[in-house]
Amino acid sequence: xxxxxxxxxxxxxxxxxxxxxxxxxxxxxxxxxxxxxxxxxxxxxxxxxxxxxxxxxxxxxxxxxxxxxxxxxxxxxxxxxxxxxxxxxxxxxxxxxxxxxxxxxxxxxxxxxxxxxxxxxxxxxxxxxxxxxxxxxxxxxxxxxxxxxxxxxxxxxxxxxxxxxxxxxxxxxxxxxxxxxxxxxxxxxxxxxxxxxxxxxxxxxxxxxxxxxxxxxxxxxxxxxxxxxxxxxxxxxxxxxxxxxxxxxxxxxxxxxxxxxxxxxxxxxxxxxxxxxxxxxxxxxxxxxxxxxxxxxxxxxxxxxxxxxxxxxxxxxxxxxxxxxxxxxxxxxxxxxxxxxxxxxxxxxxxxxxxxxxxxxxxxxxxxxxxxxxxxxxxxxxxxxxxxxxxxxxxxxxxxxxxxxxxxxxxxxxxxxxxxxxxxxxxxxxxxxxxxxxxxxxxxxxxxxxxxxxxxxxxxxxxxxxxxxxxxxxxxxxxxxxxxxxxxxxxxxxxxxxx
Amino acid sequence: xxxxxxxxxxxxxxxxxxxxxxxxxxxxxxxxxxxxxxxxxxxxxxxxxxxxxxxxxxxxxxxxxxxxxxxxxxxxxxxxxxxxxxxxxxxxxxxxxxxxxxxxxxxxxxxxxxxxxxxxxxxxxxxxxxxxxxxxxxxxxxxxxxxxxxxxxxxxxxxx
Numbered sequence: 249x250x251x252x253x254x255x256x257x258x259x260x261x262x263x264x265x266x267x268x269x270x271x272x273x274x275x276x277x278x279x280x281x282x283x284x285x286x287x288x289x290x291x292x293x294x295x296x297x298x299x300x301x302x303x304x305x306x307x308x309x310x311x312x313x314x315x316x317x318x319x320x321x322x323x324x325x326x327x328x329x330x331x332x333x334x335x336x337x338x339x340x341x342x343x344x345x346x347x348x349x350x351x352x353x354x355x356x357x358x359x360x361x362x363x364x365x366x367x368x369x370x371x372x373x374x375x376x377x378x379x380x381x382x383x384x385x386x387x388x389x390x391x392x393x394x395x396x397x398x399x400x401x402x403x404x405x406x407x408x409x410x411x412x413x414x415x416x417x418x419x420x421x422x423x424x425x426x427x428x429x430x431x432x433x434x435x436x437x438x439x440x441x442x443x444x445x446x447x448x449x450x451x452x453x454x455x456x457x458x459x460x461x462x463x464x465x466x467x468x469x470x471x472x473x474x475x476x477x478x479x480x481x482x483x484x485x486x487x488x489x490x491x492x493x494x495x496x497x498x499x500x501x502x503x504x505x506x507x508x509x510x511x512x513x514x515x516x517x518x519x520x521x522x523x524x525x526x527x528x529x530x531x532x533x534x535x536x537x538x539x540x541x542x543x544x545x546x547x548x549x550x551x552x553x554x555x556x557x558x559x560x561x562x563x564x565x566x567x568x569x570x571x572x573x574x575x576x577x578x579x580x581x582x583x584x585x586x587x588x589x590x591x592x593x594x595x596x597x598x599x600x601x602x603x604x605x606x607x608x609x610x611x612x613x614x615x616x617x618x619x620x621x622x623x624x625x626x627x628x629x630x631x632x633x634x635x636x637x638x639x640x641x642x643x644x645x646x647x648x649x650x651x652x653x654x655x656x657x658x659x660x661x662x663x664x665x666x667x668x669x670x671x672x673x674x675x676x677x678x679x680x681x682x683x684x685x686x687x688x689x690x691x692x693x694x695x696x697x698x699x700x701x702x703x704x705x706x707x708x709x710x711x712x713x714x715x716x717x718x719x720x721x722x723x724x725x726x727x728x729x730x731x732x733x734x735x736x737x738x739x740x741x742x743x744x745x746x747x
Numbered sequence: 748x749x750x751x752x753x754x755x756x757x758x759x760x761x762x763x764x765x766x767x768x769x770x771x772x773x774x775x776x777x778x779x780x781x782x783x784x785x786x787x788x789x790x791x792x793x794x795x796x797x798x799x800x801x802x803x804x805x806x807x808x809x810x811x812x813x814x815x816x817x818x819x820x821x822x823x824x825x826x827x828x829x830x831x832x833x834x835x836x837x838x839x840x841x842x843x844x845x846x847x848x849x850x851x852x853x854x855x856x857x858x859x860x861x862x863x864x865x866x867x868x869x870x871x872x873x874x875x876x877x878x879x880x881x882x883x884x885x886x887x888x889x890x891x892x893x894x895x896x897x898x899x900x901x902x903x904x905x906x907x
Contacts, residue, residue, distance in 0.1 A: 281896075295896060413810070415803045419761060422797045426768065429789060436778040438786040441771060471834040471869070638869035639877060642862045643884055645838075649845065649858065650888055654898045662846035666839055673835070678757060679810070700784045708783030 255377060258605030261306055262613055270303075270311040271610055275617045278318020283326055283629075288335030289319040289560075293580045297587065305588040306606035312581060313607055314614045317369060320520070320560055321618055324361045324553060325629055329354060330644055332463035332651075336454055336690050337520035337556045340528045342462060343683065344541060344548030351544050352486050354630040359488040360546055361553045362622045364502055368554030369615040371506035372513070372561035377608055380565050390515060392701035393712050397722035398515065399695040402522045404726040405529040407684045408733055416680045424688025427452055429696060447660040456661050457689055459648045460668025461675065461682045467641050468673040488626055498550040501531045509555030513562020520556040520563070525687055527555030561611060568592050568604060758805030765801055769794035834869070841865060853903020858885045 261267065274296070281292040292315050300308035323338040328345035341361065348357040390398075407417035430441045431451030442448040490498075505527035512523035531551040532541045541548040560577075567578040571593035585592055590603055635643070652665050675682055706712035714720045751759075772790035827833055845861045862881035871877055892898040 413804075413807060415800055415807055419797065419800045419804065422793055422800060426790075426793050426797070429793075433786040436782075436786045438775060438778065440775055440786060440790060441768075468835050468838070471838060472831045635880075636871055636873075638871035639866045639880055641869055642865040642881070645842070645865065646858050646862050646885065646888070649842075649849075649861075650854075650892065650900070653849065653854075654892055654900065657899060659846050659849060662849070663843065666842045666846075670839065678753060696789045699789070703784045704782070706783075 258609030261606035262609035271314040274311040274314020275318040278315035279322040282319035282322020289577045292319040305590045310610040340524040340552035347544035355486045355488045358626045364550040364553035365557040366619045368506045368557035372510035372558035373611045392698040393719040396698040397719040399691045401726040421684035421688040424685040425692035428692025461672030464669030465672025501547045501551040502554045505551045505554035506558045509558030510562040513559030514565045520559040523559035524552035524556040527551040754809040762801035765798035854900040
């Protein structure tokens, strides 16, 4: 009952007219910024800090929570329509969202993304409210060994979910990790694989690789397949309505991914990206029609969209309860809170209940606003696909260029983008999956850091990874997930020979 | 001698890359203070893993979907500059030119040239619509980024 009373108290604050206006402005601004190439939730929140200086802390945080949700949804739009994921959390959205858009179901894809985001966000807010204090304690018990095992699991899950060759998936993952460790080693200051150029000292930015192997490679692929001069088929947007059977179909994935996304989001460092990939791979495994994932399956779109929004809410747990930001985005939020004179942590619930419960209530309202605002806008946004193909292809190129240059201000990165575009084209032509490369690129650094820290603690003793029960369990699941396709193959072959 | 299949060729290329990667990994200098794990361990593990995977790929039989389709006779009959691979090469060259001219000439003009020029090259013949759309989108992005978000984009030879 306590939680209910507290939530009512929170709603009292969030439903003040000025705060409702802030949620609305936040969600709207976030959606627009999220759609812009290269600008994700972090940039959107950072841009809002000066705006919130003079505000009441609860109002400031309410505005920022709205921006956060809006930016995540805005990012999904470019993933679905252009296969150009601007932020890591929406990469998995493109796997089935983009094929749906190409089939003329862009409207439906965007509507599913909006519903899935709404439900994922709402369910996870309930979790946040009920279990936040307990989960906060579990999250801190995750040491480097457990993190390393979690990252390994995340990677193997993505490799095995692809219907392409397992060996090629593993090669893509290894190459992704190789790219991620380029630059200065932060633990020793040693340069690795910089080829003597200062441009690579900071490593290669995620955005360069993601836009290269997805968006640019897609443009090249269309040019190669003669898509340049052909006109786009009409009725590219399609209906926004979901049939009863479609709702039934996505209900399960949305429910499961909400829970999964929230719990993954609670773990510092894991965040929306891992959650969305895990959500996708879990559903692909469970689904009877798993072989249609990646070809425009609505479950393959609903699952990562739900999981990434749920994870965003989950990431508020370590921030609000422990004062420890689990991701870059929540780190920016922490900075904003400190500027406003609020120190999140175990005492926040007692000292500033208005802020804590106000934010939770505003998340409910923010999710509703997201739906109300975005559903009517979908036909307008999806009009992009009605453009003649040659014009669309050239504008996608501009979109990629501005995304890369606007974040790094480096001409060298534009040339790297071209390199990754050609690599992506080669991978596509020869059946190498791109998803493991991208996820490995994101996780590689954290994986190496966790591994080295764990070994530092154990004095170089590798048994630390199997001595810890959570780490051992995660590694066993990872190995099993790699072996599962092989076992399946053997069983199938045995059945065929018997039949 | 039998011809190598696509997986065997790729396996050999990746194995060569892995050897190069390992050679560089062995040149990573040691950290002056003794540590259980130094900067070179992870790259070495990655290099050997990639080499092992390359061997596995060499031994794996390619499936139909792993071999790129042949380009049809209709596409091959087109003038050289409009053939599929020419389109990829020319687009790549246009991107290189864009990258080199972006700072001296400025974002608006280079982006407009790239967008308008490539749409025309890809076969769009309504030049007025092409110019209006390219200019509109480029200006909108430029103003949104520079005025709205305070993100710097080179102005080049234009006064704004």
